[in-house]
Amino acid sequence: MSSLFGTALRVTIFGQSHAPAIGMCMDGFPAGFAPDFDALNAFLARRAPGKSLYATARSEKDLPEFLCGFSGGKTCGAPITAILRNTDVRENDYVNLNDVPRPSHADWTAYEKYGESADRSGGGHFSGRLTAPLCVAGGLCLQWLNVQGISVGAHIQSIGGVSDASFDPLAPVFPHVAPLTVLDSAAGERMAAEIENAKADGDSVGGSIECAVTGLPVGLGEPMFDGMESRLAKILFGIPAVKGVEFGSGFACAAMRGSEHNDAFYYDEDGAVRTRTNHAGGILGGITTAMPLIFRVAVKPTPSIAKPQESVHFSGGGASLTINGRHDPCIVPRAVPVVEAAAAIAVLDALLEAKKWN
Numbered sequence: 292m293s294s295l296f297g298t299a300l301r302v303t304i305f306g307q308s309h310a311p312a313i314g315m316c317m318d319g320f321p322a323g324f325a326p327d328f329d330a331l332n333a334f335l336a337r338r339a340p341g342k343s344l345y346a347t348a349r350s351e352k353d354l355p356e357f358l359c360g361f362s363g364g365k366t367c368g369a370p371i372t373a374i375l376r377n378t379d380v381r382e383n384d385y386v387n388l389n390d391v392p393r394p395s396h397a398d399w400t401a402y403e404k405y406g407e408s409a410d411r412s413g414g415g416h417f418s419g420r421l422t423a424p425l426c427v428a429g430g431l432c433l434q435w436l437n438v439q440g441i442s443v444g445a446h447i448q449s450i451g452g453v454s455d456a457s458f459d460p461l462a463p464v465f466p467h468v469a470p471l472t473v474l475d476s477a478a479g480e481r482m483a484a485e486i487e488n489a490k491a492d493g494d495s496v497g498g499s500i501e502c503a504v505t506g507l508p509v510g511l512g513e514p515m516f517d518g519m520e521s522r523l524a525k526i527l528f529g530i531p532a533v534k535g536v537e538f539g540s541g542f543a544c545a546a547m548r549g550s551e552h553n554d555a556f557y558y559d560e561d562g563a564v565r566t567r568t569n570h571a572g573g574i575l576g577g578i579t580t581a582m583p584l585i586f587r588v589a590v591k592p593t594p595s596i597a598k599p600q601e602s603v604h605f606s607g608g609g610a611s612l613t614i615n616g617r618h619d620p621c622i623v624p625r626a627v628p629v630v631e632a633a634a635a636i637a638v639l640d641a642l643l644e645a646k647k648w649n
Contacts, residue, residue, distance in 0.1 A: 294416075296526050298517075299643035302428045302636055306374075308413030308420040314374035315424035317431070319643060320360070322368035326434050331355070334430040337468060337628040338423060340619075352378065355427045373427050377420075388412075391602050391610045395594035402605055419531045419622065422629045429632020432639040439642075441506040443635050445627050446472050448587055450482040450498035451489070460539070460569035460585050463503035472627050490620035493597030497532075497590050498623035500630050504573070504584040504638055511579040511641040518577015519584065522641060526633045527588055532622050535589035539572025554582075584638075588630055590623050 294304045299319050306313025332354060339353040353375050360371030388411050392398035397417040401409040409415060433443055444465030448455055456474040458464075466474050473479040482498075489496040512519035524536050544552050547570075554566035566582055573584035595618040602612040619625065 296529065296636065297640040300432075300636065300640040302425075304421055304424050304428075306377075306421060306424065307410050307415045308418035309377060309410075309415075312374040312376050313421060313424050314372065315428045316370050316372045317360070317428045318370040319640075320366055320371055320431065321435065321643070322366050324435055324438075325365045326431055330434065331427070331430045334433070334628060334632075335423065335426055338426050338625050340625070352376075353423050355424075371428075371431070373424065375423050375427070387612070387615070390604050390606055391612050392605070393594055393612065393614060394600050394602055395591070414531075417531065422530060422626075422632075425530075425636075426628055426632045429629075429635045432635035433631065436506075436635055436639060436642075439506070441504065441638065443502065443504050443631050443638070445500050445502035445630050445634075446474055447479075447482065447623055447627060448499040448501040450621060450623055451485040451496040453478060453481045453485050455479070455482075455501075458501055458503050458583075458585060460572070460583060463505060463583050463585070465503070471624055486621045489592075495593035495596050495619070496621050497592040498621065499587055499589050500623060500627055501585070501587045502630050502634055504634055507573065507579045507581060507584055507638070509579060509581045511638070511645055512574065512577045513644075514577045519574050519579055519637075519641060520577060522637045523586060523634060526637050527586075527630065530588075530626065530629055530633060532590050532593075532626065533588050534591045536586060538574060538584075538586045540570040541572075541587060544570060586634075590626055593619050593622050 296302045297319070301318045303316045305315070335353050335355070355373040355375055358372045358374065360366060360369050388398060392402065396414060398411055398414075401411065401415065401417060413420065436443065442465070444463070446455060446458070446466045448457065455478045458474075466472050469479070471479040471482055473482065485496055512522070520538050527533055527536050540547065540552065552570045554568045554571055556564055556566055559565045563581070566580065569582050569585065571580065571582070572586060573580050573582040595614045597614065600612045600614075602610045604610050
């Protein structure tokens with residue numbers, strides 16, 4: 292399996308959903324940085340299960356145990372390794388999946404690739420549980436970036452057929468963090484109803500997340516295949532349930548004329564080149580422009596639903612599957628900090644590679 296991301300900053304994610312622990316190792320993080328561990332734990336709590344009516348009832352504290360990488364409360368240059376214990380595990384909930392794959396899960400492909408050795412309990416290594424250590428790594432990166440004047444923030448763009456307002460592409464204002472992190476509280480209330488209706492039907496619902504990065508310098512990203520879109524897309528598609536990524540105006544640009552889509556250049560009061568609009572999403576030719584970096588991800592509905600579903604037996608023949616266990620009726624609310632974490636890792640990796648920081 293390829294569970295490693297980055298070049299100058301190398302992040303490895305390890306573990307399985309129902310293993311004794313999951314974790315991360317991050318090599319290349321700058322030495323001499325003293326993180327705010329209380330702030331890190333608060334960030335992890337945004338993703339943690341069992342914290343709201345919209346999340347799985349699985350209850351994990353998700354308090355990281357750092358095994359190495361620190362000395363005197365500061366990073367020391369050694370790889371930072373942390374684990375999170377899995378304490379609320381119910382393997383019996385998944386017994387019926389040993390011979391029947393869940394539709395839209397990786398159960399079938401994992402079996403075809405790894406055979407009987409594949410861990411199917413809770414999704415094994417393919418579980419969204421693995422986003423917890425990703426948030427440990429990303430949470431540290433977010434704090435380091437903030438010191439450099441670089442901010443990363445995201446909000447729920449949509450859930451089902453309900454849409455939130457969008458970021459101002461020239462000057463995004465990050466929302467207050469809540470169970471449903473939105474710009475428009477009225478949209479948040481309608482989203483909550485959308486989730487509750489799906490849950491009541493024994494079903495689930497998907498949505499999208501918009502993220503912005505501000506304070507970036509000009510020049511991050513390496514053409515052709517290591518541009519900022521490519522770097523971000525690689526780590527974002529590593530998040531289970533992400534099915535699409537777009538930057539700036541994204542797919543909407545296909546319906547626009549060049550005169551509509553082009554971002555006109557001008558000099559601001561400080562003599563810096565800026566653009567009047569930001570359809571490019573802060574990236575041209577794979578290279579950051581210093582305008583806000585704006586992207587959106589599409590998140591599929593939770594595949595584990597209470598409704599009976601058609602499937603097959605690994606051993607042959609058709610099957611009717613009823614999924615037990617504890618699952619989110621909507622993954623989107625808990626995925627917001629995961630998207631922020633992923634973006635922070637990709638941005639810090641690019642900064643360190645380009646040696647562009649204060």
